[in-house]
Amino acid sequence: VSPTTVSEAWRSLAGVGAIEARGRNGTYVRSPTGPGGPRRYRRITGGSGHFALDLSSGTPDPALLPDLGPAVSRVGTQSLTSSYLDHPVLPDLEEELVASWPFPAEAFTVVDGAMDALDRVAAVVLRLGDRVVVEHPTFPPLLDLLEQMGCDVVGVDVDDGGPNVDGLAAAVPGARAVFLQSRAQNPAGASISTSRAAELAAVLAAHEALVIEDDHANDISAAPLVSVGRWMPERTVHIRSYSKSHGPDLRLAAVGGAGDVVTAVANRRLLGPGWSSRILQALLVELLRDPRTAECLATATATYARRRAVAVDTLTDRGVGVTGRDGINLWVTVADERSATVALAARGIGVAPGDPFLVRPDEDHLRVTVGLITGPDVHVRTVADHLADAALRPIRQSHHR
Template sequence: MTSGPDGATLTALEERLDTPTAKGLAHAVSAAIRDGHLVAGDRLPPIRTVAAQLALSPTTVSAAWALLARSGTVATNGRRGTTVLDARGGGTTRYRKALERPSTFELDLSTGVPDPALLPDLGAALAGLTSAPRTGSYLDDPVLPALGEALRGDWPFEVAEVTVVDGAMDAMDLVVRTQLRFGDRVVVEDPAFPPLVDLLESMGAQLVGVAVDEEGLSVEGLRAALAEPVAAVFLQPRAQNPTGVTTTRRRARALAELLSGTDALVVEDDSAAGLSSAALASLGRWIPDRTVHIRSFSKSHGPDLRLAALSAPAPVLGAVSARRQLAQGWSSRLLQQVLLSLLTDDAATAQVRTAATTYAARRASVVSGLRARGVEVGGSEGINIWVPVHDETAAVVRLASQGIGVAPGAPFRLGAPAADGGHVRVTVGLATGDLEPLVDALADAAQTTGWSGRAR
């Protein structure tokens, strides 16, 4: 080994290198950081030096550095080399880019949140807590038996157990942390939900983006991705965020058949439960032994309930439960009682149905108006639309100048920048009143170019 700082680093890496692969080297660097041999600000040796000393190819080392960069562990800056980052800095880059907008918009359609006016009234559910069972024990069942029964009775495929967690992202975080390892290849939709991408990249996953068409995740795209081992496939089966695409039964079956010969875990995030007019086509119908299904109630019943239900194969569910015991243990049974009341109360159920109808009407009005103005929007349901634009930045700026906030499309995409100009995500579920002015503004922005700032 060479002497000096590089020599000490190379020795630390060699001692921790279990396998001569990109993933193995990335693990070695992570272990060296965890053990204190590398700290934030330290510069890793040049790629060719590492390759020569550890008997690896430069390509392998470069791939390891790329894995580490995607997880936020290191940053590569040309001739300045590759530097260890402060792991405490967090990893919500895409989420911040998608949602960090000025709060002064007259009409902010950038958020992806439901209309508060369309959420069910909590009055009766909260009043019912006065007669609810006591919740003073750490040893009670983590899920209220009556809620578990109600959830299983409406689940898209037969399951023995459903647990309750603190929202869809908590569910996905638990699955990711218990089932994935650094460097695992993971298939995600492209475009994808930015917080999920941030979560997976923070864990060092190799993301493989697969396109979404009008029936769901592309079969051919998934087939190409499966040419190499895939650890998990993440899907949004209804009202995909941002495109609004709902997976058809035909597509779900084709995807399940393709995955049936693999070891990949399927993770379904159904955030449109209660607000969708389409029957849910879950892959769990065909491959239940490898399907994790997550049902969120944030958009239908209220984000502040912070509740989602999760089913999974027994080993996965056991790992999730064990992980939860190291932290919160269970989701508040008082909130579970509120959710149970909302799910079983006729008035609340009617309010959710009204919300679904209202969201559908708002979406249809804007989409048909844009079509009449020459702007075609795909998808079929949900509170968001994915609007194609000639110039993404120009479109966002033009709308902002009119007091309308939308989310740029770039944080949702995994591949190279769109050659067709890009997209903006618009939360039309928040649009009320006369929608014609909004449609006019969106159509004009879609045709705006960066050269003139005016519609062409």
């Protein structure tokens, strides 16, 4: 083995935290992180349930979710499993997926939500030290997952049209995977446009990275669904969650795309949970085919859009930087994250600190789930004014500076 190879190996191990150089004292293998768990995720959920108005959760408004009662009564108590080795996707659900998928998928499976899908796809694709490209900012549990896997994570800036093309071109060489959020990006509220997707696909075509897309907002997104799988279906895995649109307790997400990856996920699940409840899949089929559910989702989408627009207009009028043109969240620029969080807590308002969403140091932000601000527009404006007051508080001491 050449000295260069050894040097690169040591550098890679140090980069993912597997070893620690201590100067003249030598180099040590670091202890496992143990059960400490998802540190970023815990930071954005630690205060949940302690506020009169909790805008930290990133969850949908329960009042805007479809009524499951009629669908449950239609599904009844039927048995839908004849063998533990049955195909993991109900035929009726697969029919719905094929008809609505954004590109021709080589295979489908169903898992227990979007994060379960990200975890399982990552487990069959990634290894210690792999270079992985994500959006900056992005969903904290994804960063926790990649950190625990020992991946080398690189962030690409996001604007309203999606990931920056030049940033992706600089980050993707040597990457094993690229994680994208198709629309209503959490936390920035961006949705990838058709023109941007075509540019991203052109960059990705020159490399070998697998693209893993997360459509977590699904039918409550106001933007049309665009996938880079339209240009590169054999190298794209698309995840569609039904949690925010149809209900978190359905615990269902569909995974479709590159056949080798999707099949590997399904095969590995045979040695664990086996399949996602076929009763819940049948319930989802009922919802997908129910005109009243479609009307409910349209109402939810419009309601979220109104709440978001009123809040954005109020913050912008106050001179506060904010992004979020789609979905239930806003990404609010603040002078000082800690000061703003404390000021809002004093008013009984909970928000998520921005730091856990960051791949690298950046300006201070808050992630605010404005989709949970119920009531008339005047109430939304009042809450947004409180957000603006907190955002504009003088800088005291920022952990980024």
